Each structure stands twice: as C-alpha cells, then as structure tokens.
Amino acid sequence: MKKDVKLLVNGKRIDGRTPEQLRPIEMKVDTISRADGSAEVRFGNTVALASVYGPRTLHPKFLQEQESGIIRVRYNMVPFSVDERKSPGPDRRSMELSKVMRLALEPAIFLEDFPKATVDVFVDILQADGSTRVTGINAASLALVCAGVPMRDLVAACSVGKIEGTLIVDLNGIEDNNSESDMAVAMMPGREEITLLQMDGELDKQEVMKLLSFARENCRKIYELQKQTIKEKYKSE
Amino acid sequence: MIVLPGEFIEERKGRKLGKGVYEENGKVFAKVLGLPRVTDTEVSVIPLSGAYLPNVGDRVIGVVSTVEIAGWFVDINSPYLAFLPLGEAVEEFVDTSRVDLSRYFDTGDVIFCRISKVTKSKDVQVSMRDMVSRKLYGGVLIKVTPYKVPRIIGKGGSMIQMIKQKTKCEIYVGQNGVIWIRGENKGKAIEAILTIERESHTSGLTERIERMLST
Numbered sequence: 001m002k003k004d005v006k007l008l009v010n011g012k013r014i015d016g017r018t019p020e021q022l023r024p025i026e027m028k029v030d031t032i033s034r035a036d037g038s039a040e041v042r043f044g045n046t047v048a049l050a051s052v053y054g055p056r057t058l059h060p061k062f063l064q065e066q067e068s069g070i071i072r073v074r075y076n077m078v079p080f081s082v083d084e085r086k087s088p089g090p091d092r093r094s095m096e097l098s099k100v101m102r103l104a105l106e107p108a109i110f111l112e113d114f115p116k117a118t119v120d121v122f123v124d125i126l127q128a129d130g131s132t133r134v135t136g137i138n139a140a141s142l143a144l145v146c147a148g149v150p151m152r153d154l155v156a157a158c159s160v161g162k163i164e165g166t167l168i169v170d171l172n173g174i175e176d177n178n179s180e181s182d183m184a185v186a187m188m189p190g191r192e193e194i195t196l197l198q199m200d201g202e203l204d205k206q207e208v209m210k211l212l213s214f215a216r217e218n219c220r221k222i223y224e225l226q227k228q229t230i231k232e233k234y235k236s237e
Numbered sequence: 238m239i240v241l242p243g244e245f246i247e248e249r250k251g252r253k254l255g256k257g258v259y260e261e262n263g264k265v266f267a268k269v270l271g272l273p274r275v276t277d278t279e280v281s282v283i284p285l286s287g288a289y290l291p292n293v294g295d296r297v298i299g300v301v302s303t304v305e306i307a308g309w310f311v312d313i314n315s316p317y318l319a320f321l322p323l324g325e326a327v328e329e330f331v332d333t334s335r336v337d338l339s340r341y342f343d344t345g346d347v348i349f350c351r352i353s354k355v356t357k358s359k360d361v362q363v364s365m366r367d368m369v370s371r372k373l374y375g376g377v378l379i380k381v382t383p384y385k386v387p388r389i390i391g392k393g394g395s396m397i398q399m400i401k402q403k404t405k406c407e408i409y410v411g412q413n414g415v416i417w418i419r420g421e422n423k424g425k426a427i428e429a430i431l432t433i434e435r436e437s438h439t440s441g442l443t444e445r446i447e448r449m450l451s452t
Contacts, residue, residue, distance in 0.1 A: 037286065055288050055316045066358050108242075110259070110268060114290065115358050117316035145242055148287025148384075150268040152259070153243030190243040227241055230270065234239050234285060 007163045007175055014175065015044070019168040022158070022218055027138075027229040029146050037147025041139040044172060045129035050139035051122050052147040055114040069114040073102040073121045075136055081128040097133050104137050104157065104186040104196035110150040119149055130176035131159040137186050137196070142226055155195060156223040157186035160211040167207060169214050183208075185215035189223040192216075240267040240282060247275050255281025271384075289315040289383040289413040291352050291361045298378070298411030299363065301346045304339045311348065311363055314380060314413045319361040321350065326365045347373040347417060349409050373409065376419030379427055381434045383414035388437040389430055396443055400429050403450040425450060 007014055017023070023044030032038035035051035042048075058064050075097040079088050090098075101123065109119070121143065123136040134157035141155040161171045161182035168175065171182055181201025187194045203211070240246060246258065246265045254260055257269045258280055267273065271284040291297070291313065299311035299319060308322040323331060327341055342348065349371050353364035364370070381389065390397050390410055401408055406420030418426050429446050436442060 036288070055290075057316050057318070114288075114316055117359075145270050146286060148269055148284050150257070151242035152266075152268075154241065188243065230241055231239060234270070 005174065005178070007178060008166055013163075013168065015172060019166050020214065022170045022221065023172065025222065025225055027142065027225060029142055029229055029233050035143070035147075037143040037145065037149070039139045039142035039146065041135050041142065043131055043135045043170065045127055046132055046135045046172075047125070047127040048132065048135040048139040049124045049126055050136065050143040052119060052140070052143040052149065053122075054119040054147070055117040055149065056120070058116060058118040063118075064116045067115055068111040069117045069119065070111065071102060071106055071109060071119045071121065073098050073105065073123065073140065075101055075123045075125070075133070077125045077128060077132070081125050097136075100196065100198065101133060101137055101140065105140055105144070105155055107193070107195050108141070108151045108153055108155050108188055109144070110152065113150045119144070119147075128173065130171045130173040131184075133157075134159050134184050134186065138222060138226065142229065145230060153188035153190040153193075154223060154226050155186055156189050156219040156226060157184065157196065158215055158218045158222055159184050160215045160218075162201070162203060162207065162211075167210055167214065169218055181207075183211055183215070185212070185219065187216065187219050189216075189220050238273065239271065239285070240273050241270055242267055246273050246282070247280055249280065252277070253279040255279045257282030257284055284384050286382060287384065289313070291315055291317065291319065291355050291359075291413070293352055293355055295352045295412040296349065296369065297352060297363070297413040298347060298349055298373070298409060298415040298417050299413075300378070301342045301344055301348065304337075304342070304344060306338075307333055309338070309342050311350070313352075313361070313363070314383075314411075314415050315361075317359045317361050319352065319363045321348070321363050321365065325353065325363070342372065347376070347378065349373055349411070349417070373417050373419075376407070376417050377423060377427070379416050379418070379430065381414045381416065381430065383412065385434050385437045386410060386412055386414060388442075389416070389433050391443060396433065396446065399443065399447060400426055400450065403447070404429075 026042040028040045031040045037052040125132045137157040161179045181203045183199040186196035244267045265280045267282045269284045271282040297313045299313040302312045303310045311319045313319045350363040350365045354362035404422040404426040406426045409417040
C-alpha cells in the first residue's frame with residue numbers, strides 16, 4: 001500500500017497535524033452491558049472496542065496456574081475495519097498482536113490475587129487507521145479497571161515514528177504504511193515503567209531517545225484522559 | 238472521591254493494609270477502582286466492581302453444581318467452586334457406599350451456607366453446621382454486584398427489613414451477591430433491590446425505596 005504522496009507539507013502532516021500532535025481522542029467506558037468491563041477508544045479514525053470478562057474459572061484445566069491467575073487477550077480486526085475486506089478470523093498478524101498486547105498488560109495486573117482463574121480481554125478493531133495496537137491497549141486497560149481487576153497502574157500506549165526524516169507522534173494509516181520507521185510504546189505512566197516497546201525500520205540512537213521522550217510525554221496525556229474518563233463516569237459514587 | 242488503580246492514597250505510617258491497596262516504599266496505592274478509606278489503623282479501598290472472591294466467614298448463597306462421593310461442589314458466583322463436605326452438611330451418619338448423596342442435596346438445589354475455609358490456592362470449603370444455614374426451597378435467585386450487598390442490607394439490616402415488611406417476602410442475601418426471594422410480591426422486591434443496586438451511591442435511598450414500595 002505504498003503511495004507516492006507528500007506526507008509533510010510546510011511542517012504540516014497529511015491530516016493537518018503538526019508532527020508532535022495527537023489525533024482527537026475520544027474514550028467511553030461501560031459500553032457493553034453484558035461484559036464485566038468494557039471501553040471504546042477512538043484515535044481519529046481508529047476505533048477499538050475492548051471487553052473484559054472475569055476473573056472467572058479457567059477451562060481447560062491444564063492451563064491453570066496454581067500460584068497465579070492468567071490473562072488471555074484476543075486482538076481481532078473486524079472485516080469492515082479496513083478499505084479492502086479483511087477475511088475474518090485469526091491470522092498471523094492478529095495472533096502476534098494478541099500476544100504483544102497480553103505482554104503489555106500483564107505487568108500491570110496482580111495476577112497472584114486470583115490463582116487458577118483467568119481474565120479474558122477481547123479487543124475488536126472496528127475501524128483501522130493506523131496505531132491499532134496502542135488504541136487497543138488503551139481500551140483494554142480502561143476496560144480492566146471498570147471490571148474491577150486489581151492493577152498496579154493504568155497502561156497507556158501511543159505510537160511514534162519517522163516520516164520523511166521528521167519524528168512524529170501518533171501515526172495514522174497512510175503514515176504507517178509509508179513511514180521510515182515506527183515504534184509502539186506502552187507504559188504505566190504513574191510508575192514510569194515501559195511495558196511494550198516495538199520498533200520497525202531504522203533509527204539511530206539519538207532518534208530513538210527522542211522518540212521515547214515523545215512517547216512518554218504523550219502516554220502521560222493519554223493517561224490523564226483515561227483517568228478523567230473513568231472519574232467522570234463514576235463521579236457521583 | 239474515587240481512586241483508580243495506581244493512585245497514591247496516603248503514607249503508610251505503620252498502618253495496616255486493608256483490601257484493595259498495595260504498598261511501595263512506605264506509600265500506599267490503590268489496586269482497584271473504588272472509594273478510599275483511611276483510618277488511624279488501616280488504609281483500604283472499597284471496590285465499585287469486580288468478581289466475588291471468597292473470604293472465611295462470609296454467608297453466601299450457592300447452587301449445587303455436582304454431587305460427589307463424599308460431598309458436593311457448590312457454585313458460589315465466584316471464579317472458584319466451593320466444596321461442601323458431607324460431614325459439614327448432614328448431622329446423621331451416612332454410609333456413602335449405600336446411600337446416594339443426591340437425596341440430601343441434588344444438582345440445582347439452592348443452599349444458604351458459610352465459607353469455612355479458603356486456602357492460598359483458593360480451594361474453598363463451605364459449611365452448613367450452624368443454625369442459619371439451610372436449603373432454600375422454591376423462590377427465585379437474582380444476582381447483584383457483590384460490593385453493593387452492604388447497601389442492600391442497610392445499616393443494621395434496616396433496608397432489607399423494610400423490603401421484607403413491605404412486600405411480605407422471604408429474602409436471603411448472600412455476601413457473594415446472590416439474593417434469594419420467595420413470596421407473593423417478589424416482583425416488587427426484585428424491582429426494589431435492582432433499584433438499590435443501580436442507585437447505591439445516592440443519598441436518601443431508604444426513603445425513596447419505602448415510597449416506591451408503598452404505592
């Protein structure tokens with residue numbers, strides 16, 4: 001899907017943002033009544049819907065851990081989420097992302113509080129326009145909080161990258177496909193701990209450090225938004 | 238005031254750590270979404286949501302899920318099944334080689350019991366060896382968020398007593414969030430309880446429920 005378009009004109013990006021600007025973010029919690037916790041997060045045109053069930057009994061039994069619980073994450077892109085229909089069901093990409101997201105959320109959860117049980121997280125991408133994994137992580141972390149799962153901190157995530165030699169924040173679909181490099185970062189901002197760090201493409205050391213500081217700064221902004229969203233919802237309680 | 242996981246509550250200063258908090262370098266943080274409670278002796282968070290995790294001494298309502306050789310497995314609306322040993326349920330001597338235990342409790346029976354043991358790996362045992370525990374015949378079961386049970390019971394049982402009086406229903410409330418109701422007016426009672434669950438955070442609730450039941 002490489003396109004010959006100018007990604008940066010006069011310091012403005014293809015959707016009119018400056019390089020260090022996030023897309024408009026919208027967050028909603030408790031959108032699915034049958035789930036124990038759920039959340040919907042939008043980053044521009046990217047929409048992720050996360051639902052959490054549990055802690056609940058884990059079957060099959062051989063997956064049970066005696067000393068701690070486990071968390072299972074399923075990342076799924078719905079067929080109408082992209083321009084050309086995505087054939088439904090798990091594939092290599094979504095299986096990898098499921099694992100990556102699980103590893104990003106795991107350090108935040110007190111798994112030892114519910115031995116032999118599981119927390120199931122389902123993340124569905126309703127609309128994909130770049131940075132789906134970080135949007136999914138943000139939604140999943142909100143949903144986990146609403147489900148009352150014991151956690152160390154919220155997990156906030158954002159993507160950073162490099163297009164046409166410029167370092168940018170929060171890549172959209174076109175930028176993602178044509179970027180020189182992109183990096184997904186998830187962290188627990190309250191504890192300054194990074195739980196996910198993935199990079200694609202080439203960067204030198206200075207650039208990596210610069211991007212990391214961008215990511216940290218923006219994760220903080222997203223973190224504040226997440227907190228605000230939940231507090232708003234449960235304000236009167 | 239509510240706190241989110243990871244939010245700083247208070248310096249520990251030798252206080253006891255209650256439910257829903259964790260400590261790091263003398264500082265106490267919230268573990269779950271809830272209302273913080275800080276006293277001179279303890280710091281804790283009362284959760285707003287979450288699955289029921291069994292504690293010893295809780296009175297719960299369970300549904301028998303399987304009949305075993307020397308006891309029963311009971312679903313207590315939690316991630317863990319509880320085991321009810323024969324000796325904790327039946328007073329008389331039972332010869333397990335001759336008697337089928339389903340004559341005491343069968344699959345689907347509803348029992349009111351007490352949690353007697355919880356091991357570290359969350360093997361839960363329940364007991365019926367006291368005056369309050371019993372098998373519940375007929376009636377309907379409803380489920381509410383376990384953390385809203387105190388509100389349904391009210392201060393010194395005021396709320397639940399009022400509902401019982403007004404609707405003339407028999408009601409048992411388990412601390413696991415399962416409620417058993419039997420009586421003519423059970424529809425009204427269920428409505429009242431679900432209203433309490435929905436509006437548990439508002440004040441003047443008892444009066445409103447009273448008015449609702451009087452009409």
